[in-house]
Amino acid sequence: MNRLQEAKVTVQIRKTPGNDDIPLPCRMSEWAAGFDLVAAVQEPMDLLPGERTLIPTGFSIALPRNMEAQIRPRSGLALKKGITCLNSPGTIDADYRGEVGVILINHGHEAFRITRGDRIAQMVIQYVPPVEWEIVDELPSSDRGQGGFGHTGV
Template sequence: MTPEIRCFRDEGADPAIALPGYETEGAAGADVRANLPAGQRESGLTLAPGARAIVPSGLRVEIPAGFEIQVRPRSGLAAKHGVTLVNTPGTIDSDYRGPLGILMINLGSAPFTVAHGERIAQLVVAPVVQAKFAAAAALSETARGAGGFGSTGRG
C-alpha cells in the first residue's frame, strides 16, 4: 500500500511553490522547497557561516498512523555549500499537525542564501514500529558485549 501524505498550505504560503515531490523514479526522498514569507521572497533568507534557521515550507502534513516522515539533508547543498540540517534525520510524527519547518545550518565558510522555492531537504516516508520497553534483571550475552563507540574497528 502506498501511503498518502495530505498537505495543507499555511496561510500566506505561496501556492505556486510545488508540493514535495520525487525528482527521479528511484528517489527515496521527496524534495521539499522553501516557501518564504512575502517579505523575504525577493531577497531570500541568508545564513551566515555557523548560523542556523528554521526555513518554512509553507506546509502542514497529515501522515497516516503507522508511518513517519524523516527529514534529511540534500547532498548537493552539503557538498557544494556546507549547508545541511541540524537535526538529521528529523522525525515528523503521524500525530503532528503544526508547520513543517526545516532546521538548516551553514557549516560553510561563506554566507548562503536560501531562495524562495529552492529545494532544501528530502522527506523520506517510513513505517514505524512501536516497541514495548520492559525492565530486565540482566541482558543476554553477545560477542560484542558492551563495546561502544569505535569498538568494532577504526574510528
C-alpha cells in the same frame, strides 16, 4: 513489481496560507527515498557562516498512525556549500499538524542565499512499529557486547 504496483500510503497534506505557488514535496527520480522540500521564504535571505535558522516549507501533513517523516539534508548542498540540517534527521511525528520547518545551518565559509522555491532538504517517510518493553534480568549476548563508540572500527 514496479513502484506503481506496490502498496501505497496516503498522507494528507495542506498548503499553508500564501503558499499556493510552492510545489508539493516530490521525488526527483523513480527510486528516490526522499521527497525534496523547498523553501517557502517570502524574501531572499542570507544564511551566514555558522548561522542557523528555521526555514518554512509551506505545508503541513497528517501522517498515518505508526509513521514518521524524517527531515534530512540534501547531499549536494552539504558537499558543495556546507549547508545541512542541524537536527538530522529531524522527526515529524504522526500527531504533529503544524507547518513543516527545516532547521538549516551554514557550515561553509560563505553566506548562502535562500530564495523562495529553492530545494533545501528532503523528507523520508518511515514506518514506526508499535513497541512493547519487556523487562528481563539479562540480555542475550552478542559479538559486540558492551563495546561503545568506535568498538567495531573507525
